[in-house]
Amino acid sequence: GDSVTQMEGPVTLSEEAFLTINCTYTATGYPSLFWYVQYPGEGLQLLLKATKADDKGSNKGFEATYRKETTSFHLEKGSVQVSDSAVYFCALIQNYGGSQGNLIFGKGTKLSVKP
Amino acid sequence: KAGVTQTPRYLIKTRGQQVTLSCSPISGHRSVSWYQQTPGQGLQFLFEYFSETQRNKGNFPGRFSGRQFSNSRSEMNVSTLELGDSALYLCASSLAGTGVFGYTFGSGTRLTVV
Numbered sequence: 207g208d209s210v211t212q213m214e215g216p217v218t219l220s221e222e223a224f225l226t227i228n229c230t231y232t233a234t235g236y237p238s239l240f241w242y243v244q245y246p247g248e249g250l251q252l253l254l255k256a257t258k259a260d261d262k263g264s265n266k267g268f269e270a271t272y273r274k275e276t277t278s279f280h281l282e283k284g285s286v287q288v289s290d291s292a293v294y295f296c297a298l299i300q301n302y303g304g305s306q307g308n309l310i311f312g313k314g315t316k317l318s319v320k321p
Numbered sequence: 322k323a324g325v326t327q328t329p330r331y332l333i334k335t336r337g338q339q340v341t342l343s344c345s346p347i348s349g350h351r352s353v354s355w356y357q358q359t360p361g362q363g364l365q366f367l368f369e370y371f372s373e374t375q376r377n378k379g380n381f382p383g384r385f386s387g388r389q390f391s392n393s394r395s396e397m398n399v400s401t402l403e404l405g406d407s408a409l410y411l412c413a414s415s416l417a418g419t420g421v422f423g424y425t426f427g428s429g430t431r432l433t434v435v
Contacts, residue, residue: 251426308377309413
């Protein structure tokens with residue numbers, strides 16, 4: 207079945223460091239890909255998305271490019287801040303010609319940014 | 322625009338009891354999905370409702386059930402609670418028909434079974 211694999215955490219960085227969180231997926235067809243972020247004690251917030259190959263999603267300085275040839279959707283940010291400390295989830299959803307499957311999540315990567 | 326509202330935020334129940342959780346989606350959103358989040362299993366899909374009909378179901382026992390009302394509000398019920406049901410239960414809503422543009426999640430209900 208479909209699945210998402212993301213790098214194990216936790217990831218600890220200093221403020222202003224470069225961030226990469228790797229995400230690869232296994233899926234048939236052409237799923238849509240997402241990054242969600244979860245701050246302590248809260249639900250999930252959609253960070254960015256890409257719905258087709260070569261699309262680049264971006265938001266709040268974060269970027270990820272849908273790479274079908276490598277089945278990847280790595281999350282990057284050029285300069286992290288303490289406020290970026292959270293758990294990041296990569297996810298996919300299948301498209302079934304107008305209907306949809308459910309979100310399939312990776313295990314999550316905890317990011318801690320030190321001042 | 323109000324977000325997805327889940328009530329209650331916290332619950333403590335005893336093994337064997339049953340529990341009902343509530344979710345009010347964003348106005349205009351007709352699809353409501355439920356997910357269970359635990360440290361060991363991560364985020365797992367429970368079920369999805371669209372226009373009062375269950376459209377999709379995850380791999381959970383029959384003790385987990387749900388429903389959706391005509392105003393799109395949804396409830397999920399867990400009967401005969403087990404310790405392993407302790408989790409954060411997240412509700413998510415999306416526009417009708419497709420979730421490819423992303424779901425909006427509520428803050429969740431933290432269920433503790435003792």
